[in-house]
Amino acid sequence: MGTPTIDQLREQVRGDVISTGDEGYEEARRVYNAMIDRRPLAVVRAMNAGDVMAAVNFARESGLDLAVRGGGHSVPGFGTCDGGLVIDLSRMRGVRVDPAASTARAEGGATWGDFNAATYPFGLATTGGIVSTTGVAGLTLGGGIGYLTRGFGLSLDNLLSVDVVTADGRFLVASERENEDLFWALRGGGGNFGVVTSFEFRLHPVKDIYGGPMFYELSEVGNLLRFYREFIADAPEQLGAFPAFQIAPPLPFIPEDRHGDTFIAMVACWAGPLEEGENALKPFHDVAPVVAEHVGPMPYPALNGAFDALYPPGLQHYWKASFVKELTDEAISAHEAHGPDVPAVNSTVHIYPINGAAHRVAPDATAFAYRDANFATVIAGMWPEPGQNDANIAWVRDYYEATAPHSEEGGYINFMAADDQDRIRANYKGNYERLVDVKRKYDPDNLFHLNQNIKP
Ligand SMILES: Cc1cc2nc3c(=O)[nH]c(=O)nc-3n(C[C@H](O)[C@H](O)[C@H](O)COP(=O)(O)OP(=O)(O)OC[C@H]3O[C@@H](n4cnc5c(N)ncnc54)[C@H](O)[C@@H]3O)c2cc1C
Numbered sequence: 275m276g277t278p279t280i281d282q283l284r285e286q287v288r289g290d291v292i293s294t295g296d297e298g299y300e301e302a303r304r305v306y307n308a309m310i311d312r313r314p315l316a317v318v319r320a321m322n323a324g325d326v327m328a329a330v331n332f333a334r335e336s337g338l339d340l341a342v343r344g345g346g347h348s349v350p351g352f353g354t355c356d357g358g359l360v361i362d363l364s365r366m367r368g369v370r371v372d373p374a375a376s377t378a379r380a381e382g383g384a385t386w387g388d389f390n391a392a393t394y395p396f397g398l399a400t401t402g403g404i405v406s407t408t409g410v411a412g413l414t415l416g417g418g419i420g421y422l423t424r425g426f427g428l429s430l431d432n433l434l435s436v437d438v439v440t441a442d443g444r445f446l447v448a449s450e451r452e453n454e455d456l457f458w459a460l461r462g463g464g465g466n467f468g469v470v471t472s473f474e475f476r477l478h479p480v481k482d483i484y485g486g487p488m489f490y491e492l493s494e495v496g497n498l499l500r501f502y503r504e505f506i507a508d509a510p511e512q513l514g515a516f517p518a519f520q521i522a523p524p525l526p527f528i529p530e531d532r533h534g535d536t537f538i539a540m541v542a543c544w545a546g547p548l549e550e551g552e553n554a555l556k557p558f559h560d561v562a563p564v565v566a567e568h569v570g571p572m573p574y575p576a577l578n579g580a581f582d583a584l585y586p587p588g589l590q591h592y593w594k595a596s597f598v599k600e601l602t603d604e605a606i607s608a609h610e611a612h613g614p615d616v617p618a619v620n621s622t623v624h625i626y627p628i629n630g631a632a633h634r635v636a637p638d639a640t641a642f643a644y645r646d647a648n649f650a651t652v653i654a655g656m657w658p659e660p661g662q663n664d665a666n667i668a669w670v671r672d673y674y675e676a677t678a679p680h681s682e683e684g685g686y687i688n689f690m691a692a693d694d695q696d697r698i699r700a701n702y703k704g705n706y707e708r709l710v711d712v713k714r715k716y717d718p719d720n721l722f723h724l725n726q727n728i729k730p
Contacts, residue, residue, distance in 0.1 A: 277336050281318055284395040286461040287323035289365055302362065303354060305343070307591040309663070310351030314341065317360040323437060323445055326361060326382075330469060331443040333359040334721055338649045340466050341724045345385050345409020349591045350692035352465065352724045353412075361469055363411065371396050376477045377434060380468050384410045387582075390575040398477035399574050400432045404541075404624070406579040407587075409574075410473060416464045416688035416726075418651055421485075421514035421543035421577065424506075424630030427476050430461040430642060431635055437472040441721040445471075459712040462641030462702070464687055465725040467716050484551020485514075485543035485577055486569040489522065492616050494562040495538045501561045502540070502625075503601040507648070511630040512546030513554055519613035519623045523584060528566040536614055537565065543577055585656060589620055592655040592667045594674035595689030596681030597647035601625070605680035612673035617666055618657035623673070626650045643703040647682060652689040652710075687726040698726050 284291045292302040293316040301427035302317040315338065318329040333340035339358025346353045346364070354360055354705040363383030369392035371378045375396060380389050387406030393399050401422040403413050410429075418429020426432060435449035438456065446468075448457035459467050488500055502517055509515075517540055523532045540558050544551040548571050555569060568580075598605065614621050629648045644650075655670040685694065699706045706728075713720075713730045720730050 278332055283316070283318070283328065283332045287318060288318065289325045290319040292317045292319065292700065301415055303360070305348070305351050305353045306346045306587045307349055307351050309560050309590045309660070310354060312351065312354045312356045312358045314355050314358050316341070317325050317362050317368065319362050319365050323439060323472055324574070325442050326363075326439045326469050326471055326697040327445060328443070329359060329361045330439050330441065330721070334441060334443070339724060340405065340721055342469050342722070344411030345407065345413070347408045348412055349593045349689075355724055363471075366471065370475070371398065373612060377474055377695060378477055379394070379472055379474045380410050381472055384409050386413070386578060387572045387575070391577050393477055394481065394573060394575050396477075397479055397481040399480035400475045400477050401426045401429045402578065404578070404695075405582050405585055406575065407582055409584070411470055412465070413688060414473060415460060415462075415470065417462060417686055419626050420722055422478070422480065422545060423626070423628055423632055425511040425545060426643060427631040427635060428628070430640060431632060433461060434474040434476055436460060436470045436474070438468040438470045440468040440697075441699040441717040443717065445459055446482055454711050456716060458642050459709055462643070462705070463709055463728060466713055466722050468722065477689045480545045482548055482573050483543050483545050483574050483577055484555065484569075484571050485541070486567065486572070486580070487539050487541045488558055488564045488567040488569060489520070489528065489537040489539050490562050491565060492536060492538060492614050495613060496606055498538055498540065499601060499606045499609060499625075500603075504652075505557055506627045507629065510546065512555065513542065513544050514627070515540055515558070516624050516626045519616045521616060521619040522566070523619050525568070527568040532565065536616055538613065542569070545574070549668045574598055584620055586661070589656045589658055590660055590663055591689055592663075592670050593652060593689055594670050595650065595652045595685035596674070596677060597644045597684055597686065598625070598651055599647055600682050601646040601649060602680050605677060608673075608676040608680060612669070612676055615669060617655075617662075617669050620656035620658070621654060621666065621669075622656075623651070626652070631659070637703070638705060640704050641702060643701070643705045644682065644684060650686045651677065651681065652686070653677075654689070690726060695727065701726070
């Protein structure tokens with residue numbers, strides 16, 4: 275039989291196979307983080323699960339590295355590789371809503387923008403990310419933290435079933451009733467166990483929300499963060515809100531003479547009854563003078579897309595992350611020392627609350643172990659100029675070093691850098707050995723290793 279050729283793969287798949295030298299190769303090899311510059315042998319733009327099965331078989335039989343790309347947002351650039359095969363799901367973005375059952379099924383390449391646009395007309399939503407261009411796939415398989423987490427849990431807590439192509443090329447359905455071990459591992463284990471071609475989610479009644487960003491002077495950082503840690507501990511769960519260090523972009527709601535100044539912001543999303551929204555956000559107006567704000571009723575997808583322009587594709591990215599149980603005075607001092615130095619308008623630091631519904635899931639019920647953490651902090655370095663890489667990376671690292679002693683050992687895998695592989699075991703705490711067992715069963719040769727890797 276011999277090793278299959280790219281031309282044979284082309285004959286097997288409905289989608290495109292874009293190889294070195296083909297038109298569109300330069301665009302096809304590119305991922306969101308422009309710091310990642312890799313040249314795969316070929317990119318398969320799959321159209322259906324059958325294409326994915328063919329591509330997985332091809333990579334395995336050819337001994338090629340295999341990268342899987344959903345939305346392409348992976349900061350370490352796991353969605354591409356040098357010399358190997360990329361399965362790109364960006365042509366599989368369909369979302370079908372079942373309003374009677376309050377569920378939706380999204381294909382493996384859908385973004386949250388695709389998802390929210392499909393569910394919004396039915397007045398339904400589930401937990402997704404903060405921006406609309408992130409992939410449903412990578413975000414959900416690692417956890418899924420967003421505006422609705424306090425009320426509805428992580429994105430993965432809302433998964434009902436998945437269709438997945440495993441390393442041996444089989445198509446499996448995984449849920450609480452079938453292939454339960456795989457379903458358990460996929461909920462937090464990232465891309466380690468197969469290519470998910472379709473996700474079935476539980477939906478919740480959310481249509482228009484009341485929220486948006488509020489900007490405060492940097493002199494309020496300590497005051498605001500101390501208020502936030504107490505307030506969010508038992509705030510109503512319909513309220514999602516996170517503080518952020520942010521350089522003011524040139525937006526009309528910010529006084530022109532303050533464009534380019536650095537602020538501490540609070541971004542809020544009240545997903546309860548609209549008429550209660552103003553009151554729900556009142557504590558954020560009482561705690562300190564608000565310099566600028568863009569708060570009010572809006573469709574949930576509008577808030578989900580509100581910050582997309584700050585994060586266009588093609589920026590340089592370097593991120594670090596930690597889970598945090600208590601936002602101690604020492605931790606707040608570290609934020610006061612480093613947050614105001616945020617070096618670029620695209621860079622930010624977010625302290626997401628992950629209490630509420632996510633805490634009501636047992637730490638061993640899914641692979642996502644940090645059910646006792648109250649916050650997930652991300653120091654997200656994003657900037658346009660490659661020439662500024664050293665300075666921006668240094669800011670992220672120094673900030674991370676300052677907060678690490680006040681944080682948990684593990685961090686959210688979706689916010690972690692490529693140089694964080696030694697923290698993976700810590701990230702899964704007591705679930706790690708069980709993840710290794712599932713990995714040995716479904717991917718004993720570690721075909722899916724371009725991820726925050728769980729070694730078989
Ligand atoms: C601008 C920006 C904003 C973000 N905001 C949030 C946020 O609000 N909340 C949050 O929780 N995270 C957020 N993230 C992090 C995000 O969750 C991760 O970057 C995630 O990996 C992105 O998923 P993706 O499908 O877009 O990425 P990809 O690069 O396509 O994939 C990332 C990883 O997931 C695996 N993968 C992708 N698709 C599949 C699939 N179909 N089957 C199996 N494995 C697959 C890949 O192998 C890879 O390891 C953000 C990232 C960025 C860059």
